[in-house]
Amino acid sequence: MGVIKALDGNAAIAHGVMRSKVQLVAAYPITPQTPIVETIASLIDKKEYEATYITAESEHSALSAIIGAASTGVRTFTASASHGLALMHELTGTCSASRLPAVMAVVSRAIPGPMALWCDHSDIMTQRDQGWIQLFAKSPQEALDFTMIAYRVSEDERVLTPTMVDIDGFYCSHLTERVDVPSEEEAEKFIGDFKVVNAHLDTDMPYAMNNLTSPGIFTEIKRSQDLGMRAASGVLDERFEEFGNVFGRRYSRIICDDVEDAETVVVCMGSMSGTAKHVVKQLRASGKKVGVCRIVAFRPFPSRELSGVLRGVRNVAVIDRVSAMGSFGPLYEEVLAAMNYGRIGANAYSFVAGLGGRDIWEQTIEDVIAKAEELGARGETCQAPIWIDLKEEKVVYNA
Amino acid sequence: MPELDLVSKGMTTCQGCAMELIARAALEVLGPKTITMTPPSCSAIITGNGDETGWGIPCVQTVLMSLPAFASGVSEALKIQGKNDVKVMGYAGDGGTFDIGFQALSGAIERGHKAIYICCNNEAYMNTGGQRSSATTIGATTKTTPTGKKEVSKNIDFMLLHTPLAYQATASVGDIRDFKRKVAKAAEKDGPCFIHVMSPCPSGWKYPTDQTIAIAKKAIRSGMWLLWERENGKITINRKPADFDAIPEYLHSQKRFSRLDDETTEKIIAEARTRYQTLLKLSELELN
Numbered sequence: 283m284g285v286i287k288a289l290d291g292n293a294a295i296a297h298g299v300m301r302s303k304v305q306l307v308a309a310y311p312i313t314p315q316t317p318i319v320e321t322i323a324s325l326i327d328k329k330e331y332e333a334t335y336i337t338a339e340s341e342h343s344a345l346s347a348i349i350g351a352a353s354t355g356v357r358t359f360t361a362s363a364s365h366g367l368a369l370m371h372e373l374t375g376t377c378s379a380s381r382l383p384a385v386m387a388v389v390s391r392a393i394p395g396p397m398a399l400w401c402d403h404s405d406i407m408t409q410r411d412q413g414w415i416q417l418f419a420k421s422p423q424e425a426l427d428f429t430m431i432a433y434r435v436s437e438d439e440r441v442l443t444p445t446m447v448d449i450d451g452f453y454c455s456h457l458t459e460r461v462d463v464p465s466e467e468e469a470e471k472f473i474g475d476f477k478v479v480n481a482h483l484d485t486d487m488p489y490a491m492n493n494l495t496s497p498g499i500f501t502e503i504k505r506s507q508d509l510g511m512r513a514a515s516g517v518l519d520e521r522f523e524e525f526g527n528v529f530g531r532r533y534s535r536i537i538c539d540d541v542e543d544a545e546t547v548v549v550c551m552g553s554m555s556g557t558a559k560h561v562v563k564q565l566r567a568s569g570k571k572v573g574v575c576r577i578v579a580f581r582p583f584p585s586r587e588l589s590g591v592l593r594g595v596r597n598v599a600v601i602d603r604v605s606a607m608g609s610f611g612p613l614y615e616e617v618l619a620a621m622n623y624g625r626i627g628a629n630a631y632s633f634v635a636g637l638g639g640r641d642i643w644e645q646t647i648e649d650v651i652a653k654a655e656e657l658g659a660r661g662e663t664c665q666a667p668i669w670i671d672l673k674e675e676k677v678v679y680n681a
Numbered sequence: 682m683p684e685l686d687l688v689s690k691g692m693t694t695c696q697g698c699a700m701e702l703i704a705r706a707a708l709e710v711l712g713p714k715t716i717t718m719t720p721p722s723c724s725a726i727i728t729g730n731g732d733e734t735g736w737g738i739p740c741v742q743t744v745l746m747s748l749p750a751f752a753s754g755v756s757e758a759l760k761i762q763g764k765n766d767v768k769v770m771g772y773a774g775d776g777g778t779f780d781i782g783f784q785a786l787s788g789a790i791e792r793g794h795k796a797i798y799i800c801c802n803n804e805a806y807m808n809t810g811g812q813r814s815s816a817t818t819i820g821a822t823t824k825t826t827p828t829g830k831k832e833v834s835k836n837i838d839f840m841l842l843h844t845p846l847a848y849q850a851t852a853s854v855g856d857i858r859d860f861k862r863k864v865a866k867a868a869e870k871d872g873p874c875f876i877h878v879m880s881p882c883p884s885g886w887k888y889p890t891d892q893t894i895a896i897a898k899k900a901i902r903s904g905m906w907l908l909w910e911r912e913n914g915k916i917t918i919n920r921k922p923a924d925f926d927a928i929p930e931y932l933h934s935q936k937r938f939s940r941l942d943d944e945t946t947e948k949i950i951a952e953a954r955t956r957y958q959t960l961l962k963l964s965e966l967e968l969n
């Protein structure tokens with residue numbers, strides 16, 4: 283049986299890393315991710331966990347070391363946020379294109395400027411097209427569970443693609459909750475020792491890795507990466523099911539509440555989904571037909587599943603925790619693509635909220651729903667993102 | 682000679698390039714149980730293009746900024762796997778070592794990972810067409826210093842004196858036997874090793890392609906390039922410069938110095954003398 287501990291999101295991830303039998307960790311501290319690396323370092327130091335920890339001198343070097351170690355054939359982990367993730371950007375594509383099944387925790391924090399310490403998704407969204415699976419956890423328990431699931435999915439021969447497990451800075455990283463930490467034996471039922479299946483650096487079988495690649499083959503390599511990523515959808519479903527069978531905690535790539543017969547559905551990710559779910563329950567109690575759909579896997583994006591959920595819905599309110607200045611938020615664009623996939627003709631509105639650590643309250647979600655319903659009733663299209671909770675005005679919509 | 686040729690014959694480096702020879706010599710010492718990595722640079726030409734590679738050992742292309750960090754990961758992974766007999770060789774240029782990669786180098790040295798870091802110094806960013814680096818000699822013309830570089834070069838060897846390298850050496854393609862001896866020493870160490878090799882470049886330095894070794898030898902003879910090593914807290918000078926007055930001959934053998942004025946030439950000679958004098962004094966000290 284697992285042990286019940288009071289852990290915050292960061293500590294939960296550290297325990298997930300330990301239970302995933304990660305062999306090598308390389309990282310560099312940055313708020314709000316720092317406690318992950320501190321916890322791992324102290325677990326190793328106290329000999330509760332046997333692993334190699336490289337105290338890199340920058341995030342750029344941390345991910346380089348991870349790629350070096352993963353290329354040599356060991357199970358690896360790193361974590362970062364904001365500036366740190368920006369420094370890693372040069373390497374994230376190398377890691378995925380080399381088909382290395384590394385796992386990284388991203389503790390989302392705004393990417394400056396202006397200088398900021400607090401949560402939004404502007405950091406992780408810079409990585410959306412870098413070829414990493416992206417899972418958004420909303421609670422410490424999920425953070426631990428998704429970390430373990432990530433290794434199984436990334437290392438699957440059909441996938442061989444690294445994963446980012448994202449939690450919201452402070453809202454989840456520093457939120458202490460009851461977390462069921464699997465025992466070593468229990469974890470063993472789900473995740474075994476690392477087995478290298480892909481080309482790697484081995485003197486018994488010399489390979490040249492990450493070579494200069496001509497236009498004659500580059501496209502095919504990217505295509506094969508895309509196929510690996512697409513295969514991750516089915517593999518995620520399998521592993522979520524297996525995980526549920528072993529640990530009793532059930533997840534899926536999208537998690538919906540009250541969407542059956544809903545007229546208006548909120549689509550969102552991360553920690554705000556808890557608030558959205560709560561608001562939707564209350565509005566349902568007062569007779570409103572609203573629902574919420576939370577995207578767990580942003581990459582690969584669950585277009586088919588989402589379009590299935592949105593069939594018959596009148597208004598879709600998408601909340602991005604990032605502004606794509608001059609265009610629409612990344613989640614909104616994905617939702618539109620999913621709607622097109624399923625020929626869903628609902629009204630879809632793009633909302634921007636919760637930037638740089640601005641709290642998303644129940645009222646925020648209520649305002650989002652009210653605005654979507656108001657615009658939907660008039661049959662208006664979405665001509666610009668709708669900003670919520672600005673200082674001057676609660677809802678600003680200037681096309 | 683080993684039975685296996687670990688660097689393929691017929692590399693696409695320019696005719697007369699020193700880098701291929703240095704790689705070949707290094708692997709003659711290190712042997713097939715070696716993993717190598719190159720950053721973007723002329724050394725990456727050996728790692729290859731498409732499905733072709735010049736190395737007969739596992740090799741990988743890293744990014745320019747962080748080869749030593751990559752090597753840290755490889756080195757620690759090998760330890761985890763119990764492969765203690767496999768050597769890790771970084772093979773980079775001066776730009777990737779002195780400039781953009783310097784932070785990663787200092788980090789990897791400080792952490793003490795076992796790896797041999799070879800810097801092939803051709804005194805410019807040659808792979809991008811020959812722009813100055815902080816290793817370029819003052820007065821040399823490059824694509825970004827068309828009238829000659831105004832600044833003296835960075836003395837990376839002296840900068841690294843105060844880092845916990847298990848072994849530090851300079852070497853030259855002009856003395857392959859000395860270089861191989863140094864590689865062999867590095868191979869014995871259980872920590873980070875740095876070998877800084879002079880690697881003349883006919884394309885960038887603008888001299889006839891059959892003069893690479895001759896020019897490297899001139900640099901050693903004139904004191905433009907010093908051969909020394911640091912081990913167990915002690916600096917050993919391997920060769921005393923024969924004649925500082927031979928520096929102008931070294932300079933005139935390359936068209937990159939064609940715009941050099943007398944004042945800069947004097948400055949280069951004075952600097953070479955001082956460098957040697959400093960090294961002499963350092964060699965008398967206990968550095969640990």
Ligand SMILES: Cc1ncc(C[n+]2csc(CCOP(=O)(O)OP(=O)(O)O)c2C)c(N)n1
Pocket residue numbers: 721722723724745746773774775776777778803805806807808809814
């Ligand atoms: C981050 C980054 N910036 C710029 C480049 C372009 N670039 C490729 S090789 C190179 C110069 C390398 O010079 P050096 O290390 O001296 O090697 P050489 O080509 O002279 O052997 C540069 C600037 C790059 N690959 N990566």
Ligand code: SF4
Pocket residue numbers: 693694695696697698699700723726803807808881882883884885
């Ligand atoms: S440019 Fe210089 S260093 Fe590069 S391959 Fe040619 S000769 Fe060698």
Ligand SMILES: [Mg+2]
Pocket residue numbers: 774775776801802803804805806807814
């Ligand atoms: Mg160079």
